Amino acid sequence: MGDRYGISPLDMMSLLGPMMVIVPMLLWFLVVGPLVLYPVARWRQNREPYGDPQLGMKVALHYFKLLAFQLLLIGGTMLLYAIISKGTEKGDLYRAAFGFLVPAGIVFGVHMVMIQKTNDAVMSGVRRLFLGYNLLVTGILGFGALVLGFQALFAKGDVGDPGRFFLASILVYCGAWAAIGVQFTRLVLGGPSSGMPQNVVPPAPPSTNASGSVSAQPGLPPLSAGQYPPIGPRGSE
Numbered sequence: 249m250g251d252r253y254g255i256s257p258l259d260m261m262s263l264l265g266p267m268m269v270i271v272p273m274l275l276w277f278l279v280v281g282p283l284v285l286y287p288v289a290r291w292r293q294n295r296e297p298y299g300d301p302q303l304g305m306k307v308a309l310h311y312f313k314l315l316a317f318q319l320l321l322i323g324g325t326m327l328l329y330a331i332i333s334k335g336t337e338k339g340d341l342y343r344a345a346f347g348f349l350v351p352a353g354i355v356f357g358v359h360m361v362m363i364q365k366t367n368d369a370v371m372s373g374v375r376r377l378f379l380g381y382n383l384l385v386t387g388i389l390g391f392g393a394l395v396l397g398f399q400a401l402f403a404k405g406d407v408g409d410p411g412r413f414f415l416a417s418i419l420v421y422c423g424a425w426a427a428i429g430v431q432f433t434r435l436v437l438g439g440p441s442s443g444m445p446q447n448v449v450p451p452a453p454p455s456t457n458a459s460g461s462v463s464a465q466p467g468l469p470p471l472s473a474g475q476y477p478p479i480g481p482r483g484s485e
Contacts, residue, residue, distance in 0.1 A: 278318060278385055282311045285377045292373055302366050303374065309363050310378040316356035317382065321389075321420055323348030328416040333409050376435060383428045390425035393417035 286307045293300055300306075323345050330341035368375055397414040400407040407414075 278315070281385075282314060282378065282381060285311075285374075285381060289374050289377055300367070300371050300373070302368075302371075306363065306366055306368055306374040307378075309359050309366070310374055313356060313359040313363065314378055314382050316352045316359065318385065319348050319352035320356060321386070321424055323352060325413075325416050325420045328420060329409075329413045332412050332416060334412070335409060372435065376432075379428065379432050379435060383425070383432050386421060386428055387425045390418070390421035393421050 286304070289303060289307060293303055326341060326345035326348065330338045330345060333341070363375075393414060397411075397418045400411040400414050
């Protein structure tokens with residue numbers, strides 16, 4: 249393999265060296281990191297004048313949606329690599345790719361439907377937290393794939409299938425990075441305010457009687473002569 253493509257396994261290990269450190273850290277952040285978002289969401293909610301009774305449920309739904317999304321990216325990368333690779337034995341790659349895509353797609357779709365049945369469209373604080381975290385994780389992976397892809401591009405000789413794997417990673421992760429970035433920007437700049445209900449009913453204007461004077465609001469006693477305290481000029485006391 250090294251003589252045919254001009255790159256040795258030792259060279260490939262040097263190219264993949266940074267990923268050996270980044271990937272385990274990102275996996276740890278992917279599994280444990282979102283759990284930290286619940287205290288953050290709870291803290292932000294306590295500062296609001298109104299409560300969100302569905303906060304915990306939305307955190308759980310967005311958490312599993314985030315995990316399923318990252319598994320979809322892994323499966324998509326493996327499937328694209330299986331398509332563009334030059335090897336003849338691609339059956340194992342296809343089976344492994346669909347082994348990620350099918351369960352991740354089911355979990356992602358089910359949780360998307362369940363999220364739409366909550367108040368997430370109106371109170372979007374949890375969605376902002378998880379979308380920003382997903383942007384961070386996907387961006388780091390996409391940036392790492394981009395760096396490794398250019399390392400393979402400028403390497404001496406033909407990198408062969410490893411270079412095609414980097415190309416597949418760049419297309420999948422950088423494309424997802426850009427899509428999440430656009431979605432997050434629209435949510436922050438053009439979306440509804442975090443946690444602010446849109447269906448706030450303004451108070452009713454004061455009503456007027458037949459003579460044109462403003463009538464008293466319900467629940468308030470009318471202020472007229474003969475009641476305490478008396479209303480009149482200071483000199484009449």
